[in-house]
Amino acid sequence: MRLPDSIDSVGEACAHVLMTPDPVAKLMAARAVARNWRLGRLAHRFDAAMPDRPARPEKPELLPPNRMPKRGRIGSERARIAMLHALAHIEFVAIDLAFDLIGRFGGEFPPEFTDEWMRVGADEAMHFALLDRRLRQLGSHYGALPAHDGLWQAASETAHDALARLAIVPMVLEARALDITPATIERFEGAGDEASARMLRRIMTDEIRHVAAGTTWFRHATKRLGVDPANHYQILVKRHFRGSVKPPFNDSARRQAGLTREFYTSLAQ
Structure with a gap:
């Protein structure tokens, strides 16, 4: 096209x-x-x-x-x-x-x-x-x-603020996909649907990079503002995310994406 x-x-x-x-x-x-x-x-x-x-x-x-x-x-x-x-x-x-x-x-x-x-x-x-x-x-x-x-509610809620958008979309919503996709893959494998499971594994690999992109640019912007990235993330999530940040967390995949525990563990307590 x-x-x-x-x-x-x-x-x-x-x-x-x-x-x-x-x-x-x-x-x-x-x-x-x-x-x-x-x-x-x-x-x-x-x-x-x-x-x-x-x-x-x-x-x-x-x-x-x-x-x-x-x-x-x-x-x-x-x-x-x-x-x-x-x-x-x-x-x-x-x-x-x-x-x-x-x-x-x-x-x-x-x-x-x-x-x-x-x-x-x-x-x-x-x-x-x-x-x-x-x-x-x-x-x-x-x-x-x-x-x-x-x-699309997340986009509407953060249409005015780049940092809020990065915090909510890649660093909450896509990060949540890292948490739940492994179990989804296991269920497809258990049902004998290896084709779908293989496709979801490929997608998850890309999603780690997407969360990493969000985290990298969030850190870039908070450094420019002179604020602590993890603390500012928590402020924005509490202000703009209508759901809950809840375990279990895929700490390994999140860590690969640079989204380390100091960002999200306190939000789940």
């Missing part, structure tokens, strides 16, 4: 991804934007406003989290499809989260910030493509089931 010739800045390109509703078109746009940036075709200019909400396809139906149907035991193919669909929706929204982060806050950071988050955005597009392909192998597809509409 080629970007429209009129798009020549990072800001315009990120807005283009966010305003593309069709899932396949969105992942292709994400890949095209990341490639154009890598090839030097986009100016490091932030001249487009990011939308309050991204464009969304007609399906899946978006429901409040408390209205989502129960998935049941993962041993059944139906339950595995429901789990994979939920993960595909997370990755679909993650595409928008990555490009919104760049387009909304990239001007506050050096170009290396855009380098890193473009790679993250391309990863999220690839993850979505893998999950949708696996759903199709199982006779389903993204959009066949409802999905919950709580994921």
Whole structure:
């Protein structure tokens, strides 16, 4: 997919991804934007406003989290499809989260910030493509089931503050995925679905890098402000995260990402 010739800045390109509703078109746009940036075709200019909400396809139906149907035991193919669909929706929204982060806050950071988050955005597009392909192998597809509409809430809550966005999205939400994915992989393996388990292992490896990107740039920004990173993280999480930071924690994976225990253990007490 080629970007429209009129798009020549990072800001315009990120807005283009966010305003593309069709899932396949969105992942292709994400890949095209990341490639154009890598090839030097986009100016490091932030001249487009990011939308309050991204464009969304007609399906899946978006429901409040408390209205989502129960998935049941993962041993059944139906339950595995429901789990994979939920993960595909997370990755679909993650595409928008990555490009919104760049387009909304990239001007506050050096170009290396855009380098890193473009790679993250391309990863999220690839993850979505893998999950949708696996759903199709199982006779389903993204959009066949409802999905919950709580994921964008974190973006809305932190739309005014780059540090808050880094704290909540990569350093809370994606870090939580590091905690729970190993058990999910084990359940797929126990159900004999090695193809899905192998795919989730690959995605988790990338997610460690994404949490590391969030932690690295959070530390960069707090150093510039002259504040303690762990303490400031805790302040922002208490202020902006509506859920709870709770164990069990995958301390090993978090440590690989630079998110060490002094950041989060006190939040769980």
